[in-house]
Amino acid sequence: MTTMPMDLFSKQFHQSPYTYYKEIRDHHPFAKVKIHNGIAHSWMAFSYEAAEAVLRDERFIKDMRTVFPDDVTAENLTPIAHSMLFVDPPDHRRLRSLVQRGFTPKKIGRLRGRIEEIAQEQAALMHGKEQIEFIEAYAFPIPIIVICELLGIPSEDRLDFQRWSNVMVEVSDEPSFNEEFETAMHEFHHYLEQLLEAKRLQPKEDLLSELIQVEEGGDRLTVRELYGVIMLLIVAGHETTVNLIANGVLALLTHPDQFEQLKKDPSLTSQAIEELLRYNGPVEFSTDRWARESFEFMGQQVKKGDHVLVSLASADNDPNVFKEPEKLDITREKSPHLAFGKGIHFCLGAPLARLEGEIAIRVLLEAFPNLALDADLPELEWRQSLIIRGLKKLPIKLR
Numbered sequence: 001m002t003t004m005p006m007d008l009f010s011k012q013f014h015q016s017p018y019t020y021y022k023e024i025r026d027h028h029p030f031a032k033v034k035i036h037n038g039i040a041h042s043w044m045a046f047s048y049e050a051a052e053a054v055l056r057d058e059r060f061i062k063d064m065r066t067v068f069p070d071d072v073t074a075e076n077l078t079p080i081a082h083s084m085l086f087v088d089p090p091d092h093r094r095l096r097s098l099v100q101r102g103f104t105p106k107k108i109g110r111l112r113g114r115i116e117e118i119a120q121e122q123a124a125l126m127h128g129k130e131q132i133e134f135i136e137a138y139a140f141p142i143p144i145i146v147i148c149e150l151l152g153i154p155s156e157d158r159l160d161f162q163r164w165s166n167v168m169v170e171v172s173d174e175p176s177f178n179e180e181f182e183t184a185m186h187e188f189h190h191y192l193e194q195l196l197e198a199k200r201l202q203p204k205e206d207l208l209s210e211l212i213q214v215e216e217g218g219d220r221l222t223v224r225e226l227y228g229v230i231m232l233l234i235v236a237g238h239e240t241t242v243n244l245i246a247n248g249v250l251a252l253l254t255h256p257d258q259f260e261q262l263k264k265d266p267s268l269t270s271q272a273i274e275e276l277l278r279y280n281g282p283v284e285f286s287t288d289r290w291a292r293e294s295f296e297f298m299g300q301q302v303k304k305g306d307h308v309l310v311s312l313a314s315a316d317n318d319p320n321v322f323k324e325p326e327k328l329d330i331t332r333e334k335s336p337h338l339a340f341g342k343g344i345h346f347c348l349g350a351p352l353a354r355l356e357g358e359i360a361i362r363v364l365l366e367a368f369p370n371l372a373l374d375a376d377l378p379e380l381e382w383r384q385s386l387i388i389r390g391l392k393k394l395p396i397k398l399r
Helices: 011-015 017-024 048-056 091-103 105-110 112-126 134-139 141-151 155-169 175-201 207-213 223-253 256-264 266-280 350-367
Strands: 004-006 030-035 040-045 131-133 289-291 295-297 300-302 307-310 395-397
Touching: 011 017, 030 300, 040 048, 048 307, 091 105, 091 207, 091 223, 105 112, 105 350, 112 134, 112 141, 112 350, 131 134, 134 141, 134 223, 134 350, 141 155, 141 207, 141 223, 141 350, 155 175, 155 223, 175 207, 175 223, 207 223, 223 256, 223 266, 223 350, 256 266, 256 350, 266 350
Parallel strands: 004 030, 040 307
Antiparallel strands: 030 040, 131 395, 289 307, 295 300
C-alpha cells in the first residue's frame, strides 16, 4: 500500500489538523504514514471505528520489552514507562488496582469544594485587569494546584513540575532538545528521590504517602513504579486539564452563540464539557502501541513490531458517529467521544478532569461574562507534541 507523508510537527498541520483528517478519514480509516519528513513510519487509525478497534485490541500492546526484548530493558526505559499506561496485563491490572484507590468517586467528590475555592481565587487575581494570558493566569494554576495538593507536593515546587512536564510531552528536532530532555529528567529523578524519602520518614495524608504504603495481597509498588506513577499523574493530572480548559474556552469564544447559551444556562456546563472534549480535545493522539504479532487488521497487513498511533481528534470528528462534527453544540446528546481513551487504558483521572473543567469554566463565565479573544486565530501557536493538543499562549480580553 502507499505510505502517506504527514508532518505531525509542522505549524500548518497544528493550525488545521481537522481539515487533513476530513480529507483522509473516509478513504484511509487505518493507514500507514510517514511522520515528520519520512523519518518514522507508523500505522494510524483515523476513523472512529478503527480508533476504537485499536484501543480495544490486545494485540496492540504498550510494553516495548515484549516486542524488542534485545533492545529494550527495564534499565534503559524512562521512569514513566514503568507506569500503568505503558505496560500490559497482568502488570497493568496490578498497577491500576494499586493506584485507583486514590481516585474513587468518593475521594474525587470530596475535592469539589477545594477546586471551587482555587478557581475563585484565580478569578479574583484577574479582576481589574483588561487583558491576560489565559493559560498562565487561569488554565494552568487550577489543575497544577489540585494535583500537587492531592499528591502532597510543596507549593513552591509547582513551577518546576510544569517545566519538567512540558519537556516530557513536547518534541523537537532542535539539536539542544535531547540535552534539555536529559537534564530535565535527571532533575526530576533527583527531586523524586528526595521527596519519596521524606514521605517515607514522615508520611502525611496525601496520595503520595498512600502510594508508598499501599499494599494489596502482599504486593507493593517498586521504586521504579512509584517514579512512573508520579510522573504519569503529574503529566496526565495537569497537562490534559490545562488544555481542556484552554481549548474549551477558545472554542466557546469562537462560537458566540454557544458562549451566550452557556452563560444564560450554566446548568449546561457538565454537558458542554463533553462536547468541548469531543470538538477540540486536549489529547490529539494516543500514546504508543506496537503490534505484538503479525496479523491482518481492517484490510491491512500489520507486522510484528509495527508502531501504531490512534488519532483521537480525528475519531471524535467522524461524521459516521457524530452528526455535523464540525459544529460545536453544547446541547449535543451524550457523546461516545474517545478523549479519555477506551478499553483497559481508559484514563483513570477522567472524573477529576471533568470536575475541574466544569468548575473552571463555570466560575470563569460567572466572573467575566464579557471576555473575548485578544488575537486573530492564525496568530495562535499550537505546541509541538505527539500527544497533547494545546496552545502555547491564549491572549484574552476580560472586558
